[in-house]
Amino acid sequence: MTTIAWTFALAAPVSDASPTTESRAADDERARIQAARSGDERAFRVLVDRYRDRIFGLALRMAGSREAAEEIAQDAFVRAWQALPGFRGESRFSTWLYRIAFRRALDERVALGRRRGRETAMEPAALEQADTRGARTPDWGTRLRLERAIGELPEAQRACITLFYAGDQSIEEIARVLDAPTGTVKTHLHRARAALRERLEAGHDS
Amino acid sequence: MTRDDDARLDALLQGLPPGPSVSFTDDVMRRVRVAPRPAAAPAPAWAEPALPWWTRALLQPATIGAFVIAALFAVWSDELLRGSLQLSGALASGITAAAAEMPSWSGLLLAINGGSLLLALLAVQGARIFLNSPVGHRAQR
Secondary structure, rough: OHHHHHHHEEEEEEEEOOOOOHHHHHHHHHHHHHHHHOOOHHHHHHHHHHHHHHHHHHHHHHHHHHHHHHHHHHHHHHHHHHHHOOOOOOOOHHHHHHHHHHHHHHHHHHHHHHHHHOOOOHHHHHOOOOOOOOOOOOHHHHHHHHHHHHOOOOOHHHHHHHOOOOOOOOHHHHHHOOOOHHHHHHHHHHHHHHHHHHHHHHHHHH | OOOOEEEHHHHHOOOOOOOOOOOOHHHHHHHHHHOOOOOOOOOOOOOOOOOOHHHHHHHOHHHHHHHHHHHHHHHHHHHHHHHHHHHHHHHHHHHHHHHHOOEEEEEEHHHHHHHHHHHHHOOOOHHHHHOOOHHHHHOOO
């Protein structure tokens, strides 16, 4: 009998019904994506609320101005809504969304570059405006210096830094967003960190 | 730069720049409402019905089987115990009789096959536990 019980215990499939918080959140997101695919705008609204800060953050660092970033981020979500029926789940939803936003930001940069004749750097005004969440934090000065330093990085490094740290994307996912080899992504990250370290140190010393 | 400085830089980089306008989501949804959209493709395989995790666990065949056996033991424990002892005895004498007629190396072969089956079951179970753990979910990303 013990043998039978052990055999059953060993053969019993462990849940793909695991009650971890992460799997419940993933299940919830899958359900919302499926609903949005079928045209449920309320489900899509929840997804917009969930990802708006991250997508806007990427757009702001790519575009350098709040107005352009709002336009890029809004366009990205609208394009995502239109393309959602074709989303096959081969990547995470966030990766797919970032890819749309990144492509949109590149299109904007090309258009802006034609008008300005140079690559877009972050406008300090975009950072110094109080954010919608209110009071400045104690390390606000350091953050401002960091954002200025990020704004001076080449575009690809800016994107990699944002996606890796604030976007919670893996190297492979960033490669998918940028449509670049993983080795290139690692190089961008390494150079970006080195440049930021140098600029922050220079900022401390001055 | 020290390791502490590196850690501080990493922590600072985790933060996002200031967020979008308060009306951002409303503006997006206003545009979504009028945006043309192709018809939805058939649902992909990963888009399972959103049943709660405990429902899915209960519907597993092995779970149902375990409950059935537990119920049988609860209701007919004495009879089942007597019956399983008789069956075990019959099987044991049958095996003993058969073993007496088999070559000496057959016992080792049976032990190897039985052990392999047990190891395979343990490996499958271990893999499932890992893949469903938080570490496993991260590894699958």
